[in-house]
Structure formats: structure tokens, C-alpha cells
Amino acid sequence: MREVAVIGIGKTAFGAFADRDLRSLAVEAGLACLGDAGVSPSQIEAFYLGNFAGPSFVGQNHLAPYIAGAMGVEHVPCTRFEAACASSGSAFFHAVASVASGMYDLVLVGGVEKMTSQTTPKVTEILAGAGDMAGEGRAGATFPALFAMIARRHMYQYGTTREQLAAVAVKNHSNGAKNPQAHMRKVITMEQALNGKLIADPLTVYDCSLVSDGAAAVLICPLERASEFTSKPVVVKGIAQTSDHVALDEKDDITTFRAVKEAAQKAYKMAGVTASDIQFAELHDCFTIAEIVATEDLGFVEKGSGGPYVLEGKTCLRGERPINTSGGLKSKGHPVGATGVAQICDVVLQIRGDAGDRQIARHDLGLTQNLGGSGATAVVTILGSA
């Protein structure tokens, strides 16, 4: 296998954009990415797109060639990947495999979602389709409800507290306030986070990520060619995608995501590193409990210790291992199909040293963890400086 490098990144701002359609967002991110690497659309050999529910949110199908054509990427394979909120993480995983194998040299990976043209109950219903609609969905499970049930069980087994959950939101909003492309650039207090409107008990509105519009893109090539395009290539040191049951009630222990643990172990092995080597990470905080569980599943802390870890400030911007320096899904926003690739963009920014006000001191080795549904898909990527 060839080593693979990220040579270009591009993102739109995340937010609620009434005047923007899905395609224009994806095209903006894609062209920004090509511009970052100084590559023209005609040089692209394949386009991999992550999108969860364009057909449901905006009534458009056949999205990959629809977007590629508008960017000037033509007559090459253009394919959409759907893996719920891990759609573009999965697209990236398969794109890396295609370059590593020697099939292509220059592959563009995009992710996009346009969510805010639907009402909140309709968005809730569309997102619920990432669960098992014949079981939990039929009973009235929403994604906040599934993660609230995970939180309840985590609190019961490990003594995790409301304050520890809220600490994730407070930290991520503090980081997001420094990110000019974040959806909600607003610092929140612990008191606010604890007293938000209940969405699914014990989760309040402050425990839930945002419903956003947005797109992101990255360009990859073999490491041996990276210097043709950039002076700061970022190497894909390790990557793995794994899966598990879709329904939460089919998992033996809902306080852990087995797919994340397995993907992490594979990615660590491929990179030749251990959890303790990872200096910073972008984790899938679709709900505050999800970031706590992820820190445990990735081996950053022992099982059950994720709550104290965040409350003690270990994962804040100046902490020992900063997590979600971008603001995370909580503050940066969560256009679900764009999230996996956006996480890659944010880690690349840190490794390049281009993260501005939120730049951290140790930034040579970072990790992204992208989760689909309540853990049925997991993608873990380890990125490092060349």
C-alpha cells in the first residue's frame, strides 16, 4: 500500500443559510479545497461524496455527479456514500483506500448536508431514519432519545453527572467562539448548560449538536507526490472503518461503542502508535455524552472516567489533550453528511499550524472519530505531519 497525504482542505461556514442550496455549498467547499492545493478540476480522477439524506432534506438524488459537474469535475467516477452521520468519514476511508491501492492519484472527497429548510420535527424524523425504523423508531425513538438512554445508563453504571455532560458543551462552545466558520460562536456558562430546555431527559438543548447547513472537502494523493502541491502535506498515518448493530437495543453494553473501539485499535496499529501518543482530537460530539464515551472507547481514559476527564479541564484548549478545538459538532455545527470530512479539515489546520486563535502548542499527531447512528458505523483516522 502507498502512503496517502491530505494536500488540500476547504470548508464553507456552517450555519442556517436560507439563501443557499445543497449544491452551491458543496461546490464552494470543493473549489476552495482545489484552490488550497492549486489543482484544477480537470486533474481530479475520482470524486467521493458523503451525504446522509439529501433526498429527504431537499428532494435531490444522484448527488455525486450533480455536484461534481457543477465544479467542473467531469467524466470520472463520482459516488455518494451514506453511513448516517459518518457518511463523509466513510467516503474518506474509501477514498484513502483507492489512492493507497494505486488505483488513483488525485481524489477529491466532499461532504454536504442542507438541513435547515425543514421544520425541527421533520428533521428529527429524517434523522431517526439512521436508527432501526422497524423497532426503536416505531416506538418513538429520536436520536436525542437514544443518546439520552446511553447517558442514563452511563450515569447509572459509572456515576457520570449532569455537570460532566454540561462541561463538554461549555468547553466546545468556548472553542467554537474562536472559530470564524462555526455555526454558533457563543460562549455558554455551566449554569446555562444545566438549565436548558429538556429535549430528552437528561439531555437539554445544550447537550445536543446543532442542525446546520454546510459542506467540507479534502484532496488526497500519494505521499510521494504531495510536494508537487503543498509544502505542508498531512499524512494519513492510520485509518479504519468498522460497523455494529444499527439498533441500540441489540448492543450488549450501550455505554460503549464497540465499533469505535475496534476502529481505534486498527487505526492505532496501522499508525504504529498508542492512544497516549495522540496529542489532540476531533471527536463526534453529536451529544455531550458521545464525546465522553468516545474518550473512553479511544483509550484516552479508563472506562467510566470520561466525565471527570472533561470536567477537570484535561481536554480544553490549553489542557493536556485538547478535544474539539474547532468547537465540535456542538458549536461548529453538524451538517451530518459534512461532519467526517470537516473533522479531517480541522485536524489538518492544527497540524499545519494554521488554526489561528485556537491553535494548540502540540499539534503533530491528531485523531478524528466519526460516528454513524448510535454506533453502527465508526471511522477513526490518525493524521500526522510528514
Place this chain on the structure above:
Amino acid sequence: MKGVIYTETVVFAPPEQFAADAPYQLVIVTLEDGKRLTARIAGERVAIGYAVELTETRNRIPFFSKK
């Protein structure tokens, strides 16, 4: 059908098709055979560890109640 509450929540922000039902308590029950089932609670709110039994099925949704 009997079981024990494995985890629970109360849904305040329902999907569109269950708007009229909210707020409702959603649970995962560990049944006597060890299998788990996502269901709703009819009547008094329950917590993890409570013993419950199936009292009715409405619109293919199983409803359990505290024993």
C-alpha cells in the same frame, strides 16, 4: 411479557409523526429471556432496575407498566 428497565428517557421533542404523544417515556427493557426491547411506558414514570410488564400494544408500539 415481563422485564426490567435497562435504561430510559422522556422525549420532549418528538419526531413529526409522534407530535401528539409528547412528552412520553421511552425505555429499553431487558426481557426474561435476556433479549432487549425498545418500548414505551404507560402510567407512572419508571427508572433503571424497575420491574415492568407488557400491558398493551397500540399501533404496533409495546407499552409496559410498573408491576
